[in-house]
Amino acid sequence: MDYDDQNVFARILRGDLPADVVYEDDLCLAFRDLDPKAPVHILLIPKRPIPRAADCTIQDRIALGHLFCIAGEVARQEGCGDAFRLVVNSGEGAGQTVFHLHVHLLGGRDLSWPPG
Numbered sequence: 001m002d003y004d005d006q007n008v009f010a011r012i013l014r015g016d017l018p019a020d021v022v023y024e025d026d027l028c029l030a031f032r033d034l035d036p037k038a039p040v041h042i043l044l045i046p047k048r049p050i051p052r053a054a055d056c057t058i059q060d061r062i063a064l065g066h067l068f069c070i071a072g073e074v075a076r077q078e079g080c081g082d083a084f085r086l087v088v089n090s091g092e093g094a095g096q097t098v099f100h101l102h103v104h105l106l107g108g109r110d111l112s113w114p115p116g
């Protein structure tokens, strides 16, 4: 799908909308989810404009690999230790509502499996 630069995460990246930022570097931004589903619920987003996991190409590999590496750092920073879950919803049918790719980092409580 085409990237819509008016989506809320694009606006947060531009500084047009506030966010509770917990980590930032040249490739990604991490901030608290507005509607947390666990005591720790952080969203990690690449600064590259990628709408969905379904749209990823080989050009995105550095930005996306980076997100996974930083997720562990942020989880430790948030007190999750090594027990946390990373979730990526791709497409409306999987529950994606914001079309700037994001990784949900969930932790701070027991997480059941399988998810819904």
Ligand code: DGP
Pocket: 008, 017, 019, 020, 031, 032, 033, 034, 035, 043, 088, 089, 095, 096, 097, 098, 099
């Ligand atoms: P998903 O359903 O996978 O597309 O997740 C989108 C998440 O984004 C959802 O958990 C709620 C969160 N969210 C939506 N709008 C905002 C916002 O303006 N600020 C923050 N911090 N989170 C938002």
